[in-house]
Amino acid sequence: MLSIFKSIPTHMDYKGQKLAEQIFQGIILFSAVIGFIYGLIIQQFGWTVYIVLGGFTVACVLTLPPWPMYRKTPLSWQPALPETSGETSQKPQESLKKKKHK
Amino acid sequence: MNTVLSRANSLFAFSLSVMAALTFGCFITTAFKDRRVPVRVHVSKVMLKNVDDFTGPRERSDLGFITFDLSADLQPIFDWNVKQLFLYLSAEYATKSNALNQVVLWDKIVLRGENPKLNLRDMKSKYFFFDDGNGLRANKNITLTLSWNVVPNAGILPLVVGSGQVSLPFPDMYETTKSY
Numbered sequence: 001m002l003s004i005f006k007s008i009p010t011h012m013d014y015k016g017q018k019l020a021e022q023i024f025q026g027i028i029l030f031s032a033v034i035g036f037i038y039g040l041i042i043q044q045f046g047w048t049v050y051i052v053l054g055g056f057t058v059a060c061v062l063t064l065p066p067w068p069m070y071r072k073t074p075l076s077w078q079p080a081l082p083e084t085s086g087e088t089s090q091k092p093q094e095s096l097k098k099k100k101h102k
Numbered sequence: 103m104n105t106v107l108s109r110a111n112s113l114f115a116f117s118l119s120v121m122a123a124l125t126f127g128c129f130i131t132t133a134f135k136d137r138r139v140p141v142r143v144h145v146s147k148v149m150l151k152n153v154d155d156f157t158g159p160r161e162r163s164d165l166g167f168i169t170f171d172l173s174a175d176l177q178p179i180f181d182w183n184v185k186q187l188f189l190y191l192s193a194e195y196a197t198k199s200n201a202l203n204q205v206v207l208w209d210k211i212v213l214r215g216e217n218p219k220l221n222l223r224d225m226k227s228k229y230f231f232f233d234d235g236n237g238l239r240a241n242k243n244i245t246l247t248l249s250w251n252v253v254p255n256a257g258i259l260p261l262v263v264g265s266g267q268v269s270l271p272f273p274d275m276y277e278t279t280k281s282y
Contacts, residue, residue: 010106017103024113032120036127043182045128045255052124056117063113064106 016070024059031055129257132183141264164238166231176218188251197237
């Protein structure tokens with residue numbers, strides 16, 4: 001069951017993560033300012049809370065799923081090295097050590 | 103920010119911090135407001151009895167009965183940081199044994215959204231006006247005061263004394279208790 005959820009790709013690239021953070025901070029701060037002013041005018045703090053919750057929902061929809069706009073600059077990985085069996089025995093050992101560190 | 107859960111976590115934490123800041127702003131906008139309003143208290147009838155006080159020492163104590171009118175406009179008190187008002191009418195007087203006696207005679211809760219204009223006629227006190235001795239008889243200065251607690255959404259819980267007190271003398275004679 002959990003493996004099904006883990007198989008769904010949810011990652012963003014680095015620029016996408018920065019963009020997502022800026023977007024949700026902007027939305028929530030904007031709704032907070034609007035809600036505070038509106039609540040102050042009609043003298044109902046409950047409406048301030050509702051407006052911030054509305055901004056929270058919008059921010060969730062916009063930034064939680066990995067929309068394509070957050071995946072525009074994928075990292076360009078090095079191409080995978082071809083598997084060679086007759087190489088010197090030192091190199092595979094180094095890669096094994098690195099894997100253990102991870 | 104790499105996975106859905108970490109993004110949800112930072113989004114939730116940020117929203118909560120913003121909400122806390124807004125609540126503090128709500129408190130600041132109302133913190134320095136004067137919540138006193140004029141109150142008119144009028145006492146129409148005073149009666150004094152001397153009865154057995156079964157709660158204290160087995161002696162007869164003074165028991166006062168007060169019928170009062172009360173009018174006040176509480177509308178200026180309410181704003182977006184007030185949930186309810188707890189009003190109470192208290193009597194203050196001095197006796198030989200105590201320099202200050204305070205007895206709560208009546209109280210009322212006014213919720214936000216209810217009618218804030220109080221106009222009460224011929225109210226009887228909710229609670230017994232018992233003295234702990236015989237200090238009520240011929241006491242010439244018994245002061246009735248309406249005070250209120252302001253219950254806020256956030257911040258301090260102010261206790262406000264309404265302007266408009268009334269002082270009244272109590273009778274010199276006890277009302278004779280009828281025996282049935």
